[in-house]
Amino acid sequence: QPFELLVDATPDNTTLLLEVPPLTGEATERHNRVRIKLGRTRRKLRVLYMEGTPGNEYHWVHDALKEDKDIECVSLVADNQYVQRPRLVRVNDQQRGFPTTREELLQFDCVICSDISLGAFTRENLAWVVELVAERGGGFVMVGGTTSFGAGGWDRTVWDQLLPVAMQGGPLGRGPTWSPFHVR
Secondary structure (H helix, E strand, C coil): CCCCCCCCCCCCCCEEEEECCCCCCCCCCCCCEEEEECCCCCCCEEEEEEECCCCCCHHHHHHHHHCCCCEEEEEEEECCCCCCCCCEEECCECCCCCCCCHHHHCCCCEEEEECCCHHHCCHHHHHHHHHHHHCCCCEEEEECCCCCHHHHCHHHCHHHHHCCCCCCCCCCCCCCCCCCCCCC
């Protein structure tokens, strides 16, 4: 059953014992008690920001995030957004792109995907982002553009369930719909 635990931590009570009463018929009570050590850490929020719109549009988000000393932003841009397999390159390191291992991606706290073509990613890359969000509490943001949401085919990927919006789109490459719509 759900419960909320509030702790007023002071330097004197850094080790706590979390104990959950046994349920009726519980086979074992071995995991009902766990010691928790509280500690103070100060680490930067790590953001992976990817921009596909040509030009220097990445500066808007990248520069805003860099202003906060508690945020580390790694920015990637697409070398040619409209080819079948665009390559993502890091702004400050042209030899590196999207994380090449699951472990490297899981070092980030949040992924921002702004108008990136689906062809820039492997199925494995997409699965890593799902793991970051669904299993590790990471954040995910998709920003609009002609290759975002359903227009970019994202509604047919595992990222479709990461966002609280319906991403249905038409054929890949159809682009944005310029007709009136109603929000429900």
